[in-house]
Amino acid sequence: MTEIIDGNAVASQIRDDLTAAIETLADAxxxxxxxxxxxxxxxxxxxxxxxxxxxxxxxxxxxxxxxxxxxxxxxxxxxxxxxxxxxxxxxxxxxxxxxxxxxxxxxxxxxxxxxxxxxxxxxxxxxxxxAGDARFRPCTPHGIQKLLESAGVDPEGKDVTIVGRSDIVGKPLVNLLIQKAEDGNATVTVCHSRTDDLGAKTRSADIVVAAVGVPELIDGSMIGEGAVVIDVGVNRVDVSERRSEDSQTASDQSDTEKGYELVGDVEFESAKEQASAITPVPGGVGPMTRAMLLYNTVKAASLQEDVAVDLP
Amino acid sequence: MTEIIDGNAVASQIRDDLTAAIETLADAxxxxxxxxxxxxxxxxxxxxxxxxxxxxxxxxxxxxxxxxxxxxxxxxxxxxxxxxxxxxxxxxxxxxxxxxxxxxxxxxxxxxxxxxxxxxxxxxxxxxxxAGDARFRPCTPHGIQKLLESAGVDPEGKDVTIVGRSDIVGKPLVNLLIQKAEDGNATVTVCHSRTDDLGAKTRSADIVVAAVGVPELIDGSMIGEGAVVIDVGVNRVDVSERRSEDSQTASDQSDTEKGYELVGDVEFESAKEQASAITPVPGGVGPMTRAMLLYNTVKAASLQEDVAVDLP
Structure with a gap:
């Protein structure tokens, strides 16, 4: 059974833990x-x-x-x-x-x-x-690290392929995952539009992170058996176009009524067949990005007010 | 014929070009x-x-x-x-x-x-x-970029494996080579002590950069045919030990007399058999690191004195 990593649940837990830290700050x-x-x-x-x-x-x-x-x-x-x-x-x-x-x-x-x-x-x-001395980790890569942790996936010694080299996801994530640190120590390959034979790079990876902004670029044929798949993409796709392609595609009803649906950079259904764990879109990375902004705000307050708090 | 990339010659050319820039500054x-x-x-x-x-x-x-x-x-x-x-x-x-x-x-x-x-x-x-907006590139990775350029190797679309994740070589180099930029656009894999099956990662690469500080860690069996090999390592090895291993190993006579010789992170002789181009140790990356410090100093003076110069 492929695990569907529930970003809403992990984010909710983080928000609960942050609420306690915020109370500590308020008491001070x-x-x-x-x-x-x-x-x-x-x-x-x-x-x-x-x-x-x-x-x-x-x-x-x-x-x-x-x-x-x-x-x-x-x-x-x-x-x-x-x-x-x-x-x-x-x-x-x-x-x-x-x-x-x-x-x-x-x-x-x-x-x-x-x-x-x-x-x-x-x-x-x-x-x-x-330098391995982060003050504020950017919210999306930090959220991805928390999702991996929640799914019991230790990146140490794993081969990670990141597709995308944006300033807000790909670049900070490679720098976090190669650190000599508990939540790092991964062997990381960074791919992008100029990459030769992208499929070979994703297929050989233990963990694939798709953060490139191309709807369903990565399908099941590009995922190795048992890999963990983290889908950062949030792409709006016109529903009428998709319906003609595939009337069976799952979609959120309320979005469908608006004439579009959200899809990731990963073709969920086929990738799920290969993966041991995968994040959905929506409900995967998105809620984590939002939660980690709250995390950083609490950390900022803790630093500036010189009040120690427990961060999740 | 394998090209031996002559770092002394490339560095000398850069020093000459810098001398002209320094004269421009002096004139101002x-x-x-x-x-x-x-x-x-x-x-x-x-x-x-x-x-x-x-x-x-x-x-x-x-x-x-x-x-x-x-x-x-x-x-x-x-x-x-x-x-x-x-x-x-x-x-x-x-x-x-x-x-x-x-x-x-x-x-x-x-x-x-x-x-x-x-x-x-x-x-x-x-x-x-x-962020792709470098003011001063660290000297060793910058020197490596210049060596590749001098050898006519465009990293765009190439698979690069960097062995080592130090703050002064591995980390800045991956960040430079993944940039959407003329001397970037490579697909880069960062390996280190926790990497699983290092040989597979180096063998599949078009360009291998060894910057890990382990004498002759990477031998010819780990290099793909026709790859470009950049050896950043400078390791002192006791000569008496090496002589008993291999009396044929080339070494610099003056160093040998001191009781040690310098070897890289790459086993030069066997790697050379596989590579299309390779840097020697000494005389490869080392002189480039020194030249790029001069480059950065001239750039710093140009910025602070507000005098435009042509940089090599």
């Missing part, structure tokens, strides 16, 4: 605060920001929000960032990506105080992670 | 300066520092040196670092590793002004490199 007079910054009015970004705020409320983190006009100058965004750097009630914040084209996202990240950089994207935090 | 009244900091009196470290100073003199970089007593407090070393951060004549400096046990090398690195961090070890510089 320190309520963790997370701010979201949204420049422009992209509806998807608005949805993500709303979710993050709701997540905060559920666990007792105070949420703050700053809107910046989509036509504003970069300087106005920088001013908002400087204010958050100075605000003692805000222990961590994220600038929702993407920012408008006239703003350099790299420069935005560099202006975030590294101690409040709960995305873990600031160069100083990336550098610390590479 | 800006002489590049490199400082070395040595804490304690380790003879090997002393030798390295002397070599770096001699390299500087040869190309017209002003060299500075600071000695710190091996028994001094960390604070004394930090003071020396603060002075160098403030010294306008010093555009770059390195704190020679290893530092004594009572000093935290990580903390030392964090105190170096990132704009003067010509080793490229500061977390901010590591983070920028990972």
């Amino acid at each position: 007079g320190a309520r963790p605060g997370l701010a979201t910054v949204l420049m422009g009015d992209d509806p998807a970004s608005q949805t993500y920001v709303n979710m993050k705020q709701r997540d905060c409320e559920e666990v007792g983190i105070e949420s703050h929000h700053v809107d910046v006009d989509g036509d504003a100058s970069p300087a106005e965004l920088y001013d908002a960032i400087a204010d958050l750097n100075d605000d003692p009630d805000v222990h961590g914040y994220i600038v929702q990506a993407p920012v408008p084209d006239h703003v350099d996202y790299r420069e935005v990240i560099r202006r975030v105080d590294p101690i409040k950089d709960v995305d873990g994207f600031h160069p100083e935090n990336v550098g610390r992670l590479v | 009244g800006a002489r590049p300066g490199l400082a070395t900091v040595l804490m304690g009196d380790d003879p090997a470290s002393q030798t390295y520092v002397n070599m770096k100073q001699r390299d500087c003199e040869e190309v017209g970089i002003e060299s500075h040196h600071v000695d710190v007593d091996g028994d001094a407090s960390p604070a004394e070393l930090y003071d020396a670092i603060a002075d160098l951060n403030d010294d306008p004549d010093v555009h770059g400096y390195i704190v020679q590793a290893p530092v004594p046990d009572h000093v935290d090398y990580r903390e030392v690195i964090r105190r170096v002004d990132p704009i003067k961090d010509v080793d490229g070890f500061h977390p901010e510089n590591v983070g920028r490199l990972v």
Whole structure:
């Protein structure tokens, strides 16, 4: 039987554990605060920001929000960032990506105080992670590590193939998994659009992480028997197109009614036949990314308020 | 015929090109300066520092040196670092590793002004490199990229196996080679002491980089036919032991007279039979590491003095 790794359940457990840590902080007079910054009015970004705020409320983190006009100058965004750097009630914040084209996202990240950089994207935090001295692990790779742990999969000595080299998943994940550390010590191969014979690289892996943003790129023929499959992709696919392809495909009814469904970078049904464990989309990595943002916010508050807490 | 990649020749060409850039800087009244900091009196470290100073003199970089007593407090070393951060004549400096046990090398690195961090070890510089926005590439991986280029080996689409995950070679090299960039776009596998079936990982690679510090760990049976082999290892081996093993082994006469010889992480003779190109030890990667330190110093001076130069 293939194990379907339940990201919602693991994330829920982490949120419970964080609630206890937040109570410890509250008892010391320190309520963790997370701010979201949204420049422009992209509806998807608005949805993500709303979710993050709701997540905060559920666990007792105070949420703050700053809107910046989509036509504003970069300087106005920088001013908002400087204010958050100075605000003692805000222990961590994220600038929702993407920012408008006239703003350099790299420069935005560099202006975030590294101690409040709960995305873990600031160069100083990336550098610390590479050196094995991470302050904030980026949320998605950290969530993947927690999912592996929850499924009893120790990466030590395993062959891991990561498909995708993004700044937010592939790059930090290879750097975490090759560390000489308890949740590292894996032999990692990083693949991407220029990779020759991708199937050979995924088939020989004990653990496959797909984080490339191509719907169902990886099917069962590319998965070795008994491998663990982590699917980071969240791709919207038009339902009418898919129905003509395969009327049997499982899909979430409410999404189907909206005219699309969510699929991962892995073709779930065929990959499941090969895998010993696999994450679904949705309900796999996604909830973990959200939970680990709360984790980083609690850690940021703990560091800034100098109150020790137990982190899950 | 297997190509023996001549690191001395490539490094010499780079030094020549740097000399021109240094003249451009001098014409603008800006002489590049490199400082070395040595804490304690380790003879090997002393030798390295002397070599770096001699390299500087040869190309017209002003060299500075600071000695710190091996028994001094960390604070004394930090003071020396603060002075160098403030010294306008010093555009770059390195704190020679290893530092004594009572000093935290990580903390030392964090105190170096990132704009003067010509080793490229500061977390901010590591983070920028990972993001594809490197300021100073660490000298050894940068030198390896230059060696590949000189041998006409484009890493794009190639399978690269790196053996070793050190902060100064393996980690920065994987991050450079997976970049979506002209000298990147490789599919990279990082191996180390916990790797299962190392031979399979090196045999399937188009390019093998050995940077693990184990004498002749990788022999010809572990190299695929036609692969390019880059040997970063520099290991001293007792000659008397080796002679009893193999009286035919080539060795540098002067070193032999000292009772040891230098060997790489690759068994050169058997690997050469398989490889299309290979670096020797000595005379491969070593001279490149030294040349790229000069490169970074010139770049640091160019950035700090705001004088544009052509870098090789």
